[in-house]
Amino acid sequence: MLTKSxxxxxxxxGTIIFSVLFLGLSYDTHVNKHDEQTNADKITPEVVAGKHLWEANNCMGCHTIFGEGAYYAPELTKVIERRGAPYVKGVLMSPTPWGEYTSGRKMVAYGFSEKEANELIAYFEWIGKVDLNGFPAKPKYEIKKTK
Ligand code: HEC
Structure with missing residues (x-):
C-alpha cells in the first residue's frame, strides 16, 4: 500500500508525465502532420463550396463525418469509396426522399442542382482521402457499388 504522500x-x-506527452503529441500532429494528413493543398474552391452546403443544410443533424454528428443516417467519411460518386449524386439530386426499403429511414429530398451535387461530391472525395489512421474501420459486409 502507498502512504498518503x-x-x-x-x-x-502521472498527471504531469501524461499531460506533457499529450501536449507533445498534439503539437506534433498540428505542426508536423496536419497539412499532410488532411491534403490541405487539395482543398479546391469546389471542396469549400461543398463544405458550405454541408453546413448550411445541417447534414450533421442526421449524418456523421469523421465520426462527428448524429447517428440517424450513414457515416459519410468514405461514402464515395463505399457507394461511388454516381450513387451519391442520385441521392443528392433525387426529387423524392431517398431511402432503401431495408433501412426504413429516408434522406431529405434536397433536389440539389448538378453543380451543388458536384460540390458536395468534391467535398466527400476530399474528406475520404484525409489520413485518419484507419478510421472508419472497413465494414465486414459488402455493399453494392454503382460505377
Ligand atoms: C433528416 C435526416 C437527414 C438529413 C438532414 C440528411 N440526410 Fe442524408 N440520408 C439520410 C438517411 C436516413 C439516409 C439513408 C437512406 C437509405 O439509403 O436508406 C441518407 C443517405 C445519404 C447518402 C447516401 C449514404 C449511403 O451510405 O448510402 C448521402 C451521400 C447523404 N445522405 C448525404 C447527405 C447530405 C450531403 C446532407 C445535407 C445536405 C444530408 N444527407 C442530410 C438522412 C438525412
Whole structure:
C-alpha cells in the first residue's frame, strides 16, 4: 500500500508525465502532420463550396463525418469509396426522399442542382482521402457499388 504522500507523488507525477506527452503529441500532429494528413493543398474552391452546403443544410443533424454528428443516417467519411460518386449524386439530386426499403429511414429530398451535387461530391472525395489512421474501420459486409 502507498502512504498518503506516496500516493500524492504518484498522482502528480502521472498527471504531469501524461499531460506533457499529450501536449507533445498534439503539437506534433498540428505542426508536423496536419497539412499532410488532411491534403490541405487539395482543398479546391469546389471542396469549400461543398463544405458550405454541408453546413448550411445541417447534414450533421442526421449524418456523421469523421465520426462527428448524429447517428440517424450513414457515416459519410468514405461514402464515395463505399457507394461511388454516381450513387451519391442520385441521392443528392433525387426529387423524392431517398431511402432503401431495408433501412426504413429516408434522406431529405434536397433536389440539389448538378453543380451543388458536384460540390458536395468534391467535398466527400476530399474528406475520404484525409489520413485518419484507419478510421472508419472497413465494414465486414459488402455493399453494392454503382460505377
Ligand atoms: C433528416 C435526416 C437527414 C438529413 C438532414 C440528411 N440526410 Fe442524408 N440520408 C439520410 C438517411 C436516413 C439516409 C439513408 C437512406 C437509405 O439509403 O436508406 C441518407 C443517405 C445519404 C447518402 C447516401 C449514404 C449511403 O451510405 O448510402 C448521402 C451521400 C447523404 N445522405 C448525404 C447527405 C447530405 C450531403 C446532407 C445535407 C445536405 C444530408 N444527407 C442530410 C438522412 C438525412
Amino acid at each position: 506516496q500516493a500524492k507523488i504518484f498522482f502528480l507525477a
